[in-house]
Amino acid sequence: MSNPMENITSRLGGCNVAEASQTSGKKLVLRQLTRREEGVVHVRLADQQADPNSPLYSVKSFEELGLSRKLLMGLYAMPYTKPSKFQERALPLLINDPPKNMIGQSQSGTGKTATIVLTMLTRLNLGLEAPQAICLAPSRELACQIIDVLQEMGKFTGVTSTLAIRELLVRDAPIYSQVVIGTPGTVCGVIRRKQLSVEAIKILVLDEADEMLDSASLGDQGIRIKRCIPGNPQLVLFSATLPEHVRNFANQFASGANEISLRREDLSANAIKQFYMVCESDEHKYETLCNIYNLLTVSQSIIFCERRDTSDEIARRMIEQGHLVKSLHGTMLPDERDRLMDGFRRGIFKVLISTNVIARGIDIPQVSLVINYDLHFDKFHIIDFESYLHRIGRTGRFGRTGVSIILIDSKKAWDGMKRIERHFGKEIAHVPTDDWQNVENFFKGVI
Numbered sequence: 001m002s003n004p005m006e007n008i009t010s011r012l013g014g015c016n017v018a019e020a021s022q023t024s025g026k027k028l029v030l031r032q033l034t035r036r037e038e039g040v041v042h043v044r045l046a047d048q049q050a051d052p053n054s055p056l057y058s059v060k061s062f063e064e065l066g067l068s069r070k071l072l073m074g075l076y077a078m079p080y081t082k083p084s085k086f087q088e089r090a091l092p093l094l095i096n097d098p099p100k101n102m103i104g105q106s107q108s109g110t111g112k113t114a115t116i117v118l119t120m121l122t123r124l125n126l127g128l129e130a131p132q133a134i135c136l137a138p139s140r141e142l143a144c145q146i147i148d149v150l151q152e153m154g155k156f157t158g159v160t161s162t163l164a165i166r167e168l169l170v171r172d173a174p175i176y177s178q179v180v181i182g183t184p185g186t187v188c189g190v191i192r193r194k195q196l197s198v199e200a201i202k203i204l205v206l207d208e209a210d211e212m213l214d215s216a217s218l219g220d221q222g223i224r225i226k227r228c229i230p231g232n233p234q235l236v237l238f239s240a241t242l243p244e245h246v247r248n249f250a251n252q253f254a255s256g257a258n259e260i261s262l263r264r265e266d267l268s269a270n271a272i273k274q275f276y277m278v279c280e281s282d283e284h285k286y287e288t289l290c291n292i293y294n295l296l297t298v299s300q301s302i303i304f305c306e307r308r309d310t311s312d313e314i315a316r317r318m319i320e321q322g323h324l325v326k327s328l329h330g331t332m333l334p335d336e337r338d339r340l341m342d343g344f345r346r347g348i349f350k351v352l353i354s355t356n357v358i359a360r361g362i363d364i365p366q367v368s369l370v371i372n373y374d375l376h377f378d379k380f381h382i383i384d385f386e387s388y389l390h391r392i393g394r395t396g397r398f399g400r401t402g403v404s405i406i407l408i409d410s411k412k413a414w415d416g417m418k419r420i421e422r423h424f425g426k427e428i429a430h431v432p433t434d435d436w437q438n439v440e441n442f443f444k445g446v447i
């Protein structure tokens with residue numbers, strides 16, 4: 001096979017790939033490995049929680065944050081031992097009286113979901129069997145995940161909850177549960193049809209708030225839900241990314257909010273080792289993908305594609321070659337999506353190929369590799385930094401290390417990758433595709 005680097009150098013229109021190729025990924029290899037579990041590499045959590053530079057660092061215990069005994073029992077049964085930096089900062093502000101709005105930002109996988117759940121559970125009057133908290137998430141998969149955490153963490157409280165996602169609710173049956181977690185469209189629908197009374201709602205949470213507020217339909221539905229709620233519910237907006245234009249909107253939505261924000265350079269967690277590989281054609285890109293799987297033993301991984309048909313096509317070809325993979329995207333029936341997600345969570349299959357639909361929030365600790373088969377560009381063909389960060393954030397969660405690889409097959413993808421590097425101020429290391437023996441060495445110790 002011809003040298004892909006030579007070909008791609010000309011296809012990339014003169015940008016200096018050769019120079020980039022000298023950048024060794026080896027120096028990024030994490031050396032402080034202490035534990036391996038199903039192929040996922042951990043640096044000892046206790047060490048990270050004692051390191052002031054880690055997003056998991058905290059000086060306080062959960063007891064010191066003012067949580068109830070039943071919630072502490074739930075936390076320790078999970079088992080969580082200490083809060084993350086974000087949990088330590090956010091929880092006292094969130095559960096303080098009188099309630100104050102919050103706009104909170106923290107890296108992927110640093111425990112925002114637990115923060116949402118503990119805040120909602122603290123705000124409830126558990127003696128009142130009426131809806132008191134609503135949490136909105138942009139996808140059904142994420143809503144399912146949040147309700148699972150709520151039920152697990154709140155199991156000693158007796159909390160009742162309802163999942164409000166399409167095709168799951170019995171039409172017109174009233175909802176009496178104390179917490180309702182769902183997608184904005186379905187929650188809007190149940191309020192409109194008076195299935196859900198908002199009279200006693202005290203708190204409204206928008207998880208992945210930037211996605212919600214930036215999307216015309218999700219944003220409108222979120223605003224409509226807020227307007228329906230009488231009085232001044234506590235408004236909580238969370239995300240790993242809150243770009244400036246959305247932050248302004250968020251400030252209008254949740255006025256007077258306490259804010260926890262991150263500098264851009266701190267957004268991408270160090271736990272995720274970022275790489276790229278240059279491919280000379282579409283076919284070479286597919287071969288490179290297969291070579292990665294033939295070569296590396298990966299516990300679980302996600303491949304992100306831009307288009308649903310690419311996702312299906314790669315899955316079809318990989319299955320033909322004997323790989324155990326599935327494709328999941330938005331045109332599938334909800335039942336099928338739920339079944340696939342459940343199978344992946346339980347490790348029944350190891351590789352999930354998908355679109356942006358699962359880019360945000362999904363927490364599957366065994367995912368040690370994320371491949372950007374395509375990068376995501378917006379409708380003006382501008383690289384979408386936020387979606388890159390959320391995609392790679394599916395790995396390297398809460399103290400685990402993870403690897404992300406971008407497959408570059410065009411000048412557009414190359415430019416996008418370079419802009420990502422500049423935007424987050426973090427090098428993405430080159431892994432050559434012409435010497436697979438060497439490729440193996442790049443990933444030794446990190447996957």
Ligand SMILES: Nc1ncnc2c1ncn2[C@@H]1O[C@H](COP(=O)(O)OP(=O)(O)OP(=O)(O)O)[C@@H](O)[C@H]1O
Nearest residue numbers: 080082083108109110111112113114240361363398
């Ligand atoms: N204090 C803690 N101790 C131990 N594990 C924790 C703690 N808090 C959260 N976790 C675990 O860390 C993982 C990531 O948490 P979570 O999904 O809440 O992250 P997130 O910040 O919401 O990420 P994203 O931005 O991707 O939505 C989960 O598996 C969760 O169970």
